[in-house]
Amino acid sequence: MNSICLNDxxxxxxxxxxxxxxxxxxxxxxxxxxxxxxxxxxESGEEYITHPLNVAFILAETHADTDTLCAGLLHDTLEDTKxxxxxxxxxFNKNIxxxxxxxxxxxxxxxxxxxxxxxxNMRKIIVGVTKDVxxxxxxxxxxxxxxxxLNYKKSNKQREKSIxxxxxxxxxxxxxxxxxxxxxxxxxSFMYLKPNEFEVLKQQRINIKEQYMPLVEEMSYKxxxxxxxxxxxxxxxxxxxxxxxxxxxxxxxxxxxDIHDLLALKVIVDSVDxxxxxxxxxxxxxxxxxxxxxxxxxxxxxxxYQSLHTTVYSGDRFIHTQIRTHDMxxxxxxxxxxxxxxxxxxxxxxxxxxxxxxQFYTSLKEIDSIFTNNNEFVKSVKSEVFSEKVYVYDTLGxxxxxxxxxxxxxxxxxxxxxxxxxxxxxLVNDKSVSLNYxxxxxxxxxxIIDNLSKGPSSDWSQIAHTSYAKSLILxxxxxxx
Ligand code: MN
Numbered sequence: 001m002n003s004i005c006l007n008d009x010x011x012x013x014x015x016x017x018x019x020x021x022x023x024x025x026x027x028x029x030x031x032x033x034x035x036x037x038x039x040x041x042x043e044s045g046e047e048y049i050t051h052p053l054n055v056a057f058i059l060a061e062t063h064a065d066t067d068t069l070c071a072g073l074l075h076d077t078l079e080d081t082k083x084x085x086x087x088x089x090x091x092f093n094k095n096i097x098x099x100x101x102x103x104x105x106x107x108x109x110x111x112x113x114x115x116x117x118x119x120x121n122m123r124k125i126i127v128g129v130t131k132d133v134x135x136x137x138x139x140x141x142x143x144x145x146x147x148x149x150l151n152y153k154k155s156n157k158q159r160e161k162s163i164x165x166x167x168x169x170x171x172x173x174x175x176x177x178x179x180x181x182x183x184x185x186x187x188x189s190f191m192y193l194k195p196n197e198f199e200v201l202k203q204q205r206i207n208i209k210e211q212y213m214p215l216v217e218e219m220s221y222k223x224x225x226x227x228x229x230x231x232x233x234x235x236x237x238x239x240x241x242x243x244x245x246x247x248x249x250x251x252x253x254x255x256x257x258d259i260h261d262l263l264a265l266k267v268i269v270d271s272v273d274x275x276x277x278x279x280x281x282x283x284x285x286x287x288x289x290x291x292x293x294x295x296x297x298x299x300x301x302x303x304x305y306q307s308l309h310t311t312v313y314s315g316d317r318f319i320h321t322q323i324r325t326h327d328m329x330x331x332x333x334x335x336x337x338x339x340x341x342x343x344x345x346x347x348x349x350x351x352x353x354x355x356x357x358x359q360f361y362t363s364l365k366e367i368d369s370i371f372t373n374n375n376e377f378v379k380s381v382k383s384e385v386f387s388e389k390v391y392v393y394d395t396l397g398x399x400x401x402x403x404x405x406x407x408x409x410x411x412x413x414x415x416x417x418x419x420x421x422x423x424x425x426x427l428v429n430d431k432s433v434s435l436n437y438x439x440x441x442x443x444x445x446x447x448i449i450d451n452l453s454k455g456p457s458s459d460w461s462q463i464a465h466t467s468y469a470k471s472l473i474l475x476x477x478x479x480x481x
Contacts (some may be wrong), residue, residue, distance in 0.1 A: 003050055004057055006030050006154045006363050012060040013069065021131070022066040024058075025092070027366030029070035032091060036081035043152040050143060052076055058141040062334035065346045071099035077178050078104040095347070102128055102135035103142070119374040122168065126381060127368055129172075129361065132347050133336050133354050136172055139179055143169045147188040162189040171386040175360040178335030184240035190244045201243050204256065212263040215314045219265055219286065219321075226281045227267075234278070235259075235268040260292065260311050261320035268329050272297060273323070277310050282321055287311035294330040302391070305332055359401040361384055362414075366468040380467045385418040392443045405466045408435050410446050413469035418471075422453040423474045436463045447448055 009030070010023060016274040017023075026337075028458045033052050040048035064072070070092055077083040078100055089097035098217050106125050128135045147165055166189040172184035191198045193374050220236050227234045241262050256262075273299060282288075292311035293369035298307045307324040324332070336350050354361050363385045388404040392411060402410055408428075412420035426433055427449040439445075461473045 002473065003046065004053060004187055006053065009053060009060060011058050012057060016063050017066070019066075019149065025066055026069050026073070028337045029092065029096075030056075031047075031071040032088075033073045033077055034082045036077045044149060048076075048080075052146075053151075054145045055138070055141045058144055059138065061168060062137070062141075062181070063330065063358075064111070064134075065093045067093070067099060067346065068138060070096045071103065071134070072138050072141060074100045074192070075103045075142060099132065100132055102132060103138050106135070106139055116202065116375060119378040122378050122381075123374050125168065126364055126377075127174075129176075129354075130351075130365055130368065133176070133350050134347070136176070137173070137336065139175055140169055140178070140185070144181060144188075147185060150188070150192060155405065158192045162192040165189040167191070167382075167386070173335070175303055175358060175385075176335040176354075177301075177305050177331060177358070180333045181335070183245065186244035187242050190247060196245060197247065197270065201246055201250075203244055205246060205262075208256070208262050210415075212319075213238075215317060216263055216265055216319055219312075219314060219319055222285050223265075223267065223278075223281060226285075227269075227278065230277070230281075232274050232277060233270055237266040237268070239264050241267055259287075260318045264320040264322055265321045267321065268326055269294070269323070270325065272325060274309055275325060277300060278323050279310065282310060286319070288312050289318065299327075299397060299399055300357065302359040302399060304353070326397075363401075363468075366466075370467055370471045384466055385390070390441045390443075392438045392439050392441065392445055395444065395446050402439060403466060406439050408433065408437050408439070408445070408447075409460055409464050410466045410469045410475075411439060411445060413464070413466070413472050416447065416449070418472055418476070419449065420447075420472070421455045422449045422451055424448050424450045424453050435460070 006027065013023065013026060018131055021043075030049075030053065030438060034049045037048040037052070042048055052073045052075060055075060056069050059069055060073045074083075074088060074092075074096065076084060082157070085097050085101050088100055106128060107121050125136065125139070128139075143165060147161065150161060167187055170182055170185040170189065173179075173185055185196075187264045216238055224236060225363070226236070241259070241264075246259065246262070250256065256390065267282075269275055269278055281329070289311045292309070294309040296305060296307050296309065306328040307322045309320070309322055311320050312319050328390075336354060364381065367377060367380045367384065371380065384403040389401050389402050391399050391401055392408065393399055394415065400411060400414055408426045409423070410419070412423045412426075416423075423435065426435065426437070427446040428437060428443050429450070430444075456476050460472050464470045464473060
């Protein structure tokens with residue numbers, strides 16, 4: 001593993017932030033952490049400071065703000081050294097002290113300890129997102145560096161960490177829209193959990209790359225030529241699906257040749273208008289598979305992801321194409337850290353963005369409001385948030401994300417809250433359905449609400465699938481029942 005030094009971190013930061021005051025604060029945080037960790041070693045034999053330095057570097061690659069970078073450097077000082085929260089607040093600022101404290105409160109799960117302790121801890125991770133999403137972003141960078149250096153741990157530890165990463169941290173990265181972190185976290189876990197399958201797929205991935213590369217390069221050349229003529233500035237990249245992503249598709253029963261997005265051409269332009277112009281260019285050169293076209297610019301994914309997706313014929317093969325702006329690309333790669341240069345207080349801007357754009361955040365808050373028992377809380381989060389989803393639409397085209405198995409009643413409580421108690425019927429794709437209808441992705445739903453309705457009938461709590469709907473139904477139970 002090639003090691004990095006403070007200068008590498010500073011150079012990485014300067015790619016997006018050249019403010020000298022910020023740079024000075026980062027250097028101060030590095031010196032502070034070096035001082036307190038002095039003499040401590042990692043299991044690899046390296047000086048301990050290499051760990052927080054790498055964590056800060058990962059955060060800098062995601063364009064994190066200065067408070068987050070400093071907190072990344074300081075993240076292990078409260079737990080492992082004599083530094084105190086008060087001192088960090090005094091030397092730096094309140095924000096940084098709270099971020100470090102937030103990260104410290106999230107302990108790694110101990111598989112040997114009782115479930116209740118682990119679940120209480122997992123709840124801290126989960127509700128941490130609702131307080132300041134940067135806490136979990138630092139924790140993700142911390143976990144990523146630990147996964148990268150997992151070869152120094154014993155094999156049972158490797159297994160435990162990998163399971164935990166795959167079950168909790170990777171989904172978090174995914175739902176926060178940080179795809180790069182998600183891909184690396186899931187690939188590393190997969191490598192430790194199923195080493196043989198990992199090697200086989202890794203090799204297949206290389207073969208695919210070799211087979212498809214000439215086609216994608218040709219396409220890239222043709223598209224660039226026209227964009228140059230039209231004087232549209234662009235950036236073209238080629239991405240290959242990550243190993244775990246391929247494994248998941250194969251486990252769904254797909255054959256390798258049927259995975260249409262193994263290789264993707266990414267075209268990044270400077271404005272939304274130019275995204276659509278570029279789409280026209282691509283379609284003028286290559287025939288699209290019409291049913292694979294998606295406009296996630298008009299209708300973002302429920303984790304805030306925006307892009308145009310089209311899959312086109314290239315001979316007898318398909319090439320997946322993604323077209324988006326630089327801003328959309330930054331958010332798609334890094335998630336919410338990409339908001340570092342926002343106007344105003346970073347924390348409140350980020351919390352607003354996440355609550356506006358990420359539906360998993362709404363689900364977490366709903367579930368958090370219902371359960372006092374940590375075991376039930378974690379069970380619901382696993383089955384309703386980190387689980388398979390259906391995506392359905394209202395009559396205006398707004399998308400809602402619900403756990404698979406949800407019914408009309410769950411949808412009604414999600415979009416209407418307590419008012420759903422007055423639900424009397426629904427149309428799905430213009431056809432009348434009963435309230436126990438199980439939602440399918442792409443359903444278009446119109447709810448029929450009658451204010452004269454007496455409220456939920458006795459069977460509603462059995463029909464409902466989500467704990468949020470169930471809890472509101474119980475509150476609304478008519479007295480004669
Ligand atoms: Mn750490």
